[in-house]
Amino acid sequence: MGRKLLLEHVNKPGIQGLEGYRANGGYRSVEKALKTMGPEAVLEEVKKSGLRGRGGAGFPTGLKWSFMAKPPGIPRYLVVNADESEPGTFKDRYLMERIPHMLVEGMITSSFALGANTSFIYIRGEYFYVSRILERAIEEARAAGWLGKNILGSGFDHDIHVHVGAGAYICGEETALLESLEGKRGNPRIKPPFPAVKGLYECPTVVNNVETIAAVVPIVNDGGEEYAKIGIGKSTGTKLISAGGNIKRPGVYEIELGVSCEEFLNSDEWCGGVEGRALKAVIPGGSSVPIIPAELYFKTAKFETRLMTYESLSDGGFATGTMLGSGGFYAYNDAQCIVRSTWNHSRFYRHESCGQCSPCREGTGWMEKILYRLEHGQGRTADIDLLWDIQRRIEGNTICPLGDAAAWPVASAIRHFRDEFEYHATHPTKVKDPRHFEKEPFRRVAKAVV
Amino acid sequence: MGATLKAVTTTEGTPPFSFSAEGLAECQRIIARYPEGRSKSALLPILHIAQAENDGWLSVNAMDAVAQVLGIQHIEVYEVASFYSMYNLHPVGKHLLEVCHTSPCMIRGSDDIVAYLEKKLNIHVGETTKDGMFTLKTVECLGSCGTAPMLQCGAKYHENLTPDKVDALIENLRNQPRNNYTDR
Numbered sequence: 001m002g003r004k005l006l007l008e009h010v011n012k013p014g015i016q017g018l019e020g021y022r023a024n025g026g027y028r029s030v031e032k033a034l035k036t037m038g039p040e041a042v043l044e045e046v047k048k049s050g051l052r053g054r055g056g057a058g059f060p061t062g063l064k065w066s067f068m069a070k071p072p073g074i075p076r077y078l079v080v081n082a083d084e085s086e087p088g089t090f091k092d093r094y095l096m097e098r099i100p101h102m103l104v105e106g107m108i109t110s111s112f113a114l115g116a117n118t119s120f121i122y123i124r125g126e127y128f129y130v131s132r133i134l135e136r137a138i139e140e141a142r143a144a145g146w147l148g149k150n151i152l153g154s155g156f157d158h159d160i161h162v163h164v165g166a167g168a169y170i171c172g173e174e175t176a177l178l179e180s181l182e183g184k185r186g187n188p189r190i191k192p193p194f195p196a197v198k199g200l201y202e203c204p205t206v207v208n209n210v211e212t213i214a215a216v217v218p219i220v221n222d223g224g225e226e227y228a229k230i231g232i233g234k235s236t237g238t239k240l241i242s243a244g245g246n247i248k249r250p251g252v253y254e255i256e257l258g259v260s261c262e263e264f265l266n267s268d269e270w271c272g273g274v275e276g277r278a279l280k281a282v283i284p285g286g287s288s289v290p291i292i293p294a295e296l297y298f299k300t301a302k303f304e305t306r307l308m309t310y311e312s313l314s315d316g317g318f319a320t321g322t323m324l325g326s327g328g329f330y331a332y333n334d335a336q337c338i339v340r341s342t343w344n345h346s347r348f349y350r351h352e353s354c355g356q357c358s359p360c361r362e363g364t365g366w367m368e369k370i371l372y373r374l375e376h377g378q379g380r381t382a383d384i385d386l387l388w389d390i391q392r393r394i395e396g397n398t399i400c401p402l403g404d405a406a407a408w409p410v411a412s413a414i415r416h417f418r419d420e421f422e423y424h425a426t427h428p429t430k431v432k433d434p435r436h437f438e439k440e441p442f443r444r445v446a447k448a449v450v
Numbered sequence: 451m452g453a454t455l456k457a458v459t460t461t462e463g464t465p466p467f468s469f470s471a472e473g474l475a476e477c478q479r480i481i482a483r484y485p486e487g488r489s490k491s492a493l494l495p496i497l498h499i500a501q502a503e504n505d506g507w508l509s510v511n512a513m514d515a516v517a518q519v520l521g522i523q524h525i526e527v528y529e530v531a532s533f534y535s536m537y538n539l540h541p542v543g544k545h546l547l548e549v550c551h552t553s554p555c556m557i558r559g560s561d562d563i564v565a566y567l568e569k570k571l572n573i574h575v576g577e578t579t580k581d582g583m584f585t586l587k588t589v590e591c592l593g594s595c596g597t598a599p600m601l602q603c604g605a606k607y608h609e610n611l612t613p614d615k616v617d618a619l620i621e622n623l624r625n626q627p628r629n630n631y632t633d634r
Contacts, residue, residue: 075485084593085590085591085593086591087552087553087554087590087591087595088553088554088591088595089593089595090593090594090595090596092593093593093594118485124593125494125498125534125536125631126536126592126593126602126631127593128498128605128631128632128633129605129606129607132634161483161484163483163491163494163495164494164495164498165494165534166494166497166498166534166535166536166537167534167535167536167537167589168533168534168535169590169591180494181491182488182490182491183490183491183492183493183494183520183526183530184490184530185529185530185533186533186534201485201488242595242596243596244554244557244558244595244596244598245554245557245558245595246557246558250595250596250597250598251596252596287552287553287554287591328554328595330553330554330557330595332557336557340556341553341556341557344551344552344553344556345553348552348553348590348591351535351590352590354533434561
């Protein structure tokens, strides 16, 4: 059994309310930070903890916070990114729904360290009902004096507002999120200036994922060094993984970083193994990260055991590795068609491209069209090279990472499953049936191109 | 077969719109969250209120009313409303069924649920039933991948769908008032 820092009390009765949360040690970090520590000390603990952004990019949180500009007389903001839209990811929803006060507590402590008197939670519009839960938690916290003026007599004022989006994946990108929070279209901004210098309303702003901010609570309570003892190397602490796809036990699990990939997939504590058939491929961190075939999921190209850490999952680069990303884990069994799935991914990115940069706006549309015809028995072998060419021209040529996120699934699918694409081009009548691989698996185990 | 969804870009033939007293009070409460001079930030939440009070879609009249509440140009509202997928720029049925069809749901059979709904309601995706009761839409990932396949109707998530569950849901919805995202 691994240690649980975020979900330890998730099943305790009444944990959703302030009373139940307090009874299980809630708001201790606010007391500790405001009464005994001071902002600098909180920042120091976060730095020591080695906490990395849990939204996908894995940027060190302490470092991000230390970039916050502090011009006198100008307000600073903390914005929590709850626009969880990465396919496969539903960990933040789980956390906000079950323990809303943990996010509120983390926000007060973090804002204290950052010197922000106002913070916002930008939550995706589809989670409207979750925003009501958060609003209720904020009301409770305000009534109990955890929010408002002069919290705990420390002289620190803070208030939190929930802002509901309206359905746009791109608003999970931090500058697009800020644009959206200002009441505009979610078009990402060109960086620099970074939000830490010019963010919300042109003021210094830190944007962090829900899970990142929640992790500040145990870090302040137990100390950064204690947190850093969990995990391996630069992957410290625990991570929420939302598991789905063809597995026996879908759900949200908190793991200590460093659990082996095989154990995570097969242990009854977590995924419980693949449902029914053989494992074909895995996407470990949301649809944007490269898909990897089963044997590369279990072992790296150097035949080392693959671990659930930032470093181990990306071992071998994109040739043989992938990324931990947001922790949106989903597995494919051998009845699934990779071409169909890649077409599905491309449709997603075409739909969600904001349309600012030509490579992404045009490229995602072309990739979807080409993948559609391959999947529906109208493709040709030359399409595979054409796809490769298009994705290569998108990657790195756009303002925000959505372009990369659209290119990587296509590139990795072709890299590891090229023969499946070729089969689609050469067997048009067979693949017209959407269930073609369910009846006759193309192959039991995928071959890796190492 | 039902009517296809198409954006309505004219005020012709659409009913006038004005906020209810409660709606207006809610708007003011939302505007107060943001710093002075930054009331435009309230645009997205206020569009949700307008949509809920306008039978689930945003007519030009409704968007113009939002512009008036915030004191901004009409175009500032149109460009935002047309960007986000949750704002309907066309009339929708009483119940908007939004089925997630992104890869994690696809793996777990969302295509079957879509096909089942199409057959059951006798409409294609993107259409409204003749009686104006249901509109069927497919949407991208709703963050419910562990309980796939699923659909959203108003603020509610209906998860782990099977044909039987869909049957029960449709029957249940027939007698219910409209579900809005903003429902409490």
